[in-house]
Amino acid sequence: MEKLLKTLTELHGPSGYEQEVSYYIQEKMRSVLDEVNVDGIGNVTARMKGNKPGPTVLVTAHMDEVGFIVKKIEPNGLLRFEKLGGHDDRILLAQKVRVKGRYGLKRGVIGTIPAHYQKFDDAGRVRKHHELYIDVGARSKEEVAKLGIDVGSTVTWASELEYLGDEETGRFVGKSLDDRAGCAVLMKLVESLRDRDFAGEVVALFTVQEEVGLRGAQVGLAPIDCDVAIALDATVTSDTPEALLDDTLQLGGGAGIKILDMSLIAHPTVKDHFIELAEKESIPYQPELFTGIGTDGGAVALANKGVPTGVLSIPSRYSHAPVEVIDMEDLKAVEQLLVAFVKENDEESAFAF
Known part of the structure; x- marks a missing residue:
């Protein structure tokens, strides 16, 4: 199993x-x-x-x-996205994701501002998903295209199934x-x-x-x-x-x-x-x-x-x-x-x- x-x-x-x-x-x-x-x-x-x-x-x-789908590619190579299924916006920040494009899965991360900016920000505000973006390491739209990522490319979490604690717990996380x-x-x-x-x-x-x-x-x-x-x-x-x-x-x-x-x-x-x-x-x-x-x-x-x-x-x-x-x-x-x-x-x- x-x-x-x-x-x-x-x-x-x-x-x-x-x-x-x-x-x-x-x-x-x-x-x-x-x-x-x-x-x-x-x-x-x-x-x-x-x-x-x-x-x-x-x-x-x-x-x-549940996952996401690429909605827009910004000039600097960051990806805007929509949700596929029910997500809690509170847990999206700084999560690793996988983007599936024409050339297979590419690693990405949902961006966030550094902790150093917290004192200048409203720390209690939950940023909605349409304010967020996925960073796949690209510097431009052209570099995103070279990765095979387009509007409509799909996104899932980048986590693998593992024992929680160790095999003695009998519990899995993923x-x-x-x-x-x-x-x-x-x-x-x-x-x-x-x-x-x-x-x-x-x-x-x-x-x-x-x-x-x-x-x-x-x-x-x-x-x-x-x-x-x-x-x-x-x-x-x-x-x-x-x-x-x-x-x-x-x-x-x-x-x-x-x-x-x-x-x-x-x-x-x-x-x-x-x-x-x-x-x-x-x-x-x-x-x-x-x-x-x-x-x-x-x-x-x-x-x-x-x-x-x-x-x-x-x-x-x-x-x-x-x-x-x-x-x-x-x-x-x-x-x-x-x-x-x-x-x-x-x-x-x-x-x-």
């Missing part, structure tokens, strides 16, 4: 530009399954049938990460764990079902453009008819000392079982089944109720004629930052609960409201 997670998180795939991630997942899924399809905007769908009759289970995770961690769990599910010893059918949907409004899921779901759906996504913990946080979801506390977010009221039957399974299999879990986020589960639930939908969440600290943190035990709990859900199904399984 660690190796897969490292590969996935270090791919460049901001919203709308997920090609690297999409191609990688396509290749891996085709080495396991015969039926792998890619739609016009990059969603990857892989289907596998079990050796017994049963329900069709859709499991989805999104491939995109970019795009939201939601490459979910993608890793979904890929592991497909791999674990290679023997086809399960009931029904599993449809794995890897979506694009979740961070800009659940757009990929809305397209990817159109041709899929399923009996129940599960979205896999990172969620935010509330276990650090900030006064705003209420310690209702902890890093290392187990899989998050969604109750409510701004996009979805989890289907009661699906949610209760997750809780029963977790307790039966002694899988650590914690209820998740937070209105500050949404997932592809919100789009899935409203698809076609309506789909009973639940969400398994991977607790994460410092979400949408270059230093997202997850606990490997939480990730394993999500994987175990997902596999148990699929394996538990039989011909009689139903998820009526």
Whole structure:
């Protein structure tokens, strides 16, 4: 899992530009399954049938990460940018980034004024992203062009997956764990079902453009008819000392079982089944109720004629930052609960409201 997670998180795939991630997942899924399809905007769908009759289970995770896009190139070679997805302007200053141009990835940094100027500035003012710029070392527009960077070039954080502390902590820090961690769990599910010893059918949907409004899921779901759906996504913990946080979801506390977010009221039957399974299999879990986020589960639930939908969440600290943190035990709990859900199904399984 660690190796897969490292590969996935270090791919460049901001919203709308997920090609690297999409191609990688396509290749891996085709080495396991015969039926792998890619739609016009990059969603990857892989289907596998079990050796017994049963329900069709859709499991989805999104491939995109929050990023930026170059909006303007200044005469002195600095780059103005727009956001792709939700960012907190307070953490942008002095961060390393990677800019993807015609000649591959180039290193850059979001500029800031030196600390020596602080006494001449309003230190409490948060500079909005449209006031900021990316420095790629160029001295002019012409030098930017030689780097292969144009208006429309995309930008992601320049951080790699590493142990937080050391390997003894079991915690990882890096970019795009939201939601490459979910993608890793979904890929592991497909791999674990290679023997086809399960009931029904599993449809794995890897979506694009979740961070800009659940757009990929809305397209990817159109041709899929399923009996129940599960979205896999990172969620935010509330276990650090900030006064705003209420310690209702902890890093290392187990899989998050969604109750409510701004996009979805989890289907009661699906949610209760997750809780029963977790307790039966002694899988650590914690209820998740937070209105500050949404997932592809919100789009899935409203698809076609309506789909009973639940969400398994991977607790994460410092979400949408270059230093997202997850606990490997939480990730394993999500994987175990997902596999148990699929394996538990039989011909009689139903998820009526």
